[in-house]
Amino acid sequence: MKPKFLYFFFFIISINCTKPTNSDAFIENVTGRYLYDSDQVIEVYFKDKVLLLTWKGIKDIKPMKFDDDIFFVKEMNEKITFKTNPQDQKEYLVLLPKEEGAEITFNFKKLEKNELTPSEYLANDNFEEALAGYIAIQQKDSLNIAVNENEMNAIGYYHLGRNEIPKAINVLKINAVLHPKSDNVFDSLGEAYLKSGDTLQAIVNYKKALAIDSGNRRAKNVVEKFDKK
Template sequence: MKKFLFRLFCLTLLISCTSQKNSEEFINATKGRYLFNANEVIEIYFKEQNLYAKWRGNDDIKLLKVSDSTFYMKELNEKIIFISKPKMHIQLAEKTEHEGVKYHFRKMKYGEKTANEYFDLKEFSKALTAFKAIQKKDSLNPIIRENKINRLGYNFVKKNNYETAIEVFKINVALYPKSSNVYDSLGEAFLLKKDTVNAKINFKKALTINPENKSAKRLLKKVTKK
């Protein structure tokens, strides 16, 4: 406890002795959006040469300047370091809690968006490309779990928004083409939209993968009777 308080005192003293104003060169190089994780962003911006961040719905998070390139972010309880080479990125300062792991957040290209942002804009093909990039890098990433995306699709079904539900289920099919369940869900959305042709196609595909898929069997029988 004493060691922590001493470190906090030293950090506070260092911050108080450092000018919070930043140079125009630093501002131009660092302002922008940084990929915090596979589908989440920290936005860095400046007001009156002071550095602020937007993160997880919180605006105007003021970062306390420790040195010309290092800032303390209370919301993260981390010191973040801006590093310009080889490309501008943010690195968390090393500390015991990291257990030797280094954290880097790359600066996003102008106009680049996360998978969820593309999805919210209804740019579904771009969302799929972004989701596939996440899957390629980390196939176990919770953001792209099959059941999570399926639940999202059914949330739109409950709202009678079948068009969007279909787009969600199409993304799941593209990510998990060997899953019977994703075709069953897509078929159900088509059926609710009264598109029996595509409903049949997807129920049959679901049963080709898993002949014991009870939901696909039941719904295919229902749609065939019509």
């Protein structure tokens, strides 16, 4: 048997001989939700003491166990482990460095029991917490997709199209706070208010759009239409 095949054979044997279950203490310590990419989570949970993940909408991902606390996640093409960050004493899901001897980065912090991401707060109609979360993301990374003006506008129009007008207004209000120099966000907010029947707030926001860009034709047409009445 050639050495490389022999190595592969013993590698497979070693994996298969690893106990798939995990200790009660380990399960209690690592079960939870870990913040991934600012506004997404990796959920870590167990079934029959076997570690499973939900990530990017994929449920029941079953990592391959290498050691007591080291796993390989083929969907990520990463080895992961769980460690306490000495700087903040918080638990993290950690991607193990691919290069031997490289410094460990504490990648994904475990969320508190009732802590949600901004998009989750938004889904639950908790707009104040959602706004605070989005502002924090923007302050840290203004180019993050979670606070992208067009993406947020699309969410607002999604709810507007479903006739979920109060939710659409709140989403577009968040976008206006995040992007106060954009005529488009106030134009969209004006449209949502107009659809709600609140003409006064619609005009207020269309005028804000015109103050930013006097060439905004839709805003100008709406304002002129109601000024004539």
